[in-house]
Amino acid sequence: MIKGAHVILYSADADADRRFLIDLLGRPTVDAGGGWLIAQLPPSEVAVHPAEASGAIELYLVCDDVEATVAEWTGRGVPFETPISEERWGRVTAFRLPGGGRVGLYEARHPLAFEL
Template sequence: MITAVHTLIYSDDAPATRAFLRDVLQWPYVSDEVPEGDPEWLIFRTGPSEVGVHPTSAKDSSFRAERHHSITLMCDDLDGTMADLASRGAEFATEPVDESFGRIVFMKVPGADDILLYEPRHAVAYSLEG
């Protein structure tokens, strides 16, 4: 039986990325056995999750995307969440934008790619009983 989803972020500066997740996002974590030469190896609890599958192309438009995986964080109030995160040092790569699926913003992550943060307009699955 599958018990969870383990998401990976590959970072050019793993300690800075881990510090961002720990200090800015304030995700709870456990320390795992530290690999040789790595100062701190943390595994974070990310909370409820869901998986969506998006097409790489759309029949009625010129939209195309390469096959890939993406990390997206959801919130109930984008403006309030942005203000809270900014008070702890978060920086944003874009201004908030209205999309068909919700209000979005890209958040900078030290040493790694930006992460999409959004307030969904669609039904969510993360609160379904298991």
């Protein structure tokens, strides 16, 4: 039985990104050994989109109110790089991690798989 999923983000500054996400998400962590913290994520879902080349992976955090979340996180110093846009599937924006990685944030219009 599958119990969950493990997401790996590769970063030029893994320590900074790890601290940033742990502080931002405020979720419990576990020590995988030697102080290597792994943060718990909220419930998740996975989608597979068509592409000309395989291998690209994107991470989106899902929220109930993207405007309120952007306002709160901007106040905490999160650097959003795009304005909120209206898409068929939801309202979306993105921010950068300290190491340069891009993370999306969106308010879904579709039923969420983890709420089924």
